[in-house]
Amino acid sequence: MLVVAAATLARTADGDATPVRVGSKSFTESYLIAEIVARIAEQVGEAPVERRFGLGGTGMVYGALAGGEIDLYPEYTGTISRAILKDSSVTTVPALRARIRPRGLIISDPLGFANTYALAVRRDTAARLGLRRISDLDRHPGLTAAFDPGFLDRDDGWPGLQHHYGLRLAAVRGMEHALTYPALISGRVDVIDVFSTDGQLARTDLVVLTDDRRFFPDYAAVLLARASLAARLPRTWAALQQRLGGRIDNATMARLNAEVELDRRTFAQAASAFLGEREAADAGPARRRLGRDLATLTVEHLVLVAASLAVAIAVGLPLGLLAARHRFLGQLELMGIGVLQTVPALALLAFMIPLFGIGRVPALVALCLYALLPIVRNTYAGVSSLDRQLLDMAAVMGLSGRQRLAWIELPLAAVTIMAGIKTAAVLTVGTATLAAFIGGGGYGTLIVTGLALNDVPTILAGAIPAALMALAIHVAFEALDRLVVPRPLRGSPGRAR
């Protein structure tokens, strides 16, 4: 295990060619485009490629780009204007480019597809009623509709659309997005809201109505990149522009989404099929890659757990002792650390981004903070509950503060302190799976990918090793007890203590 760890660290450390770091959000389409980008960059071969996929939502992944942690990621024009520039009046690509340029960022030519809200009807309905455009619905107020609750609520959803087109539909009801497709196909409703690149659109015979009065904001897909990337690796950037600009239309994107979400192909398989590569058919390399990935992820996970635990112990022990020495200060301290524990892990990770960017460092800091409570609390409890007579005796014998701590207090409290450290270790193995949300690596990478794909086997591929690691760490620490806890203090059944 250590050899693998060393090898991985060495591999991360060397390579003076600065890599192209490709990021993505954590949903299928973003992963797919990012994988295609990564493959094109690999084919150009100007620099090694680093995949930092699944970095949560816009806030996290844009934070990573702005902070220089990644070089580019797939984004949508509507998101750039509304969420990043926070100015919905900027809509065209040239205007966006002009506005984002001062931030040291550039925007590629649109890739061809747009992931926007749209309305869809069955082909037979469309043929029968002559429906091609949203404004055509005006003539058929008797149609029934099922809309996602979000779409029903948002200003850029149904309320705005209704107002913009002056539409009136007889029956509109809310329905989970996953259920609207079956409802439409089975004929229970006539109109549903869709995303224009939904995988299901590629598999069902539906007509997407044209937004003829241009209500829905444009969410055209582009690559958002650091300007330094184009300067540093001009051939890579040119190849991306040339091979992706205008090359992926809505139907193609919907088909790729369908391949991954409905056919359960991997991103790699779908991406290479799109690029016309011939590797996907062979399952061998894929399985080998999973094996290698698992070793890498195990090392990453172990490094996260070990490093954060080491720091938590180094900080937690003195804090626990401090709490035991100063009653008032101690209570304040324990309360503070307790409050920290109530912050949801994901929120804590999100707070780390402005401070430490993305990747391993913020994950380590967050994990440390979480591991602190059991260590501090148990150290405090162990040291402050020691027999008063034993401590008096140490004073009478003239032990110095340091001797008292090393010879008497720590050994006597060792069982309790070790219990706290064990709790922290096992908890950290679990919490470390969340590190993947900010690019911290580890088993969570598989879990995040699996969640994005709604793919249970991938989730389990991350969750089961994490559980096994928790078990292994438990066993390892029980063994460590034999070294740390003095023999007479170890609980051994049948012997009076």
Added chain:
Amino acid sequence: MIALRDVTKTFGARVAVDHVSLALEPGTTRILLGSSGSGKSTILRLVLGLLAPDTGEILVDDVVVSRGTRRDALRRMGYVVQEGALYPHMTAAENATLAARAEGWARARMAARLAGLAELVGLERSLLDHYPAELSGGQRQRTGLIRALMLDPPVLLLDEPLGALDPISRAELQTELLRVFHELRKSVLLVTHDVREAFVFGTTITLLNEGRVVQEGTFADLARRPADPYVAQFLRAQAPPAAMTATL
């Protein structure tokens, strides 16, 4: 050598030690006798500097014990308590040599001193490698005594040293203690609630009740000229029935 001058110590509303004055002369043994709550253990803790008096002062070799002088005062005292207060994670030898290790004694010096003391108090050498949990009550008290004697302090403070022992070990250790006290010419302040123990050990007895000194003197003084009805009551309560002594 050790003196209390008008010492008072309260815990909240409870007065544990109430204007107590007493002195311990070099080479003598003084017994602090009383029932539980009479303040006798608190007096030992005050002398050791584990507690600070509310009023009055404590002198060790004519120096008032304070924060600054406490360390020096402690060097002159060994302390033995009822259950031994041995550290469960250390062997008998490690427990016994703790003060010497804190002083930075050389290994050989420590070993020699340990062997000598083990012989003096009648503890088998092989038992020194045992943990307290593996020793009998008497062996634990002997270990505690070695620990108290390690740095050869002129004064020994003992708080119910025989209190936790069965009658036979108790009788044995009692004899050993008397021998050690006389052989080493220690000044001894011994706390007990047991009248017979006071009789065996004591040249001077201080009888305490509710934090106050009721009477001071030899056993004969207390028995024949009780200063207070309480003295007679306390002695009588622990006297064996006349019929029993006659039979024995």
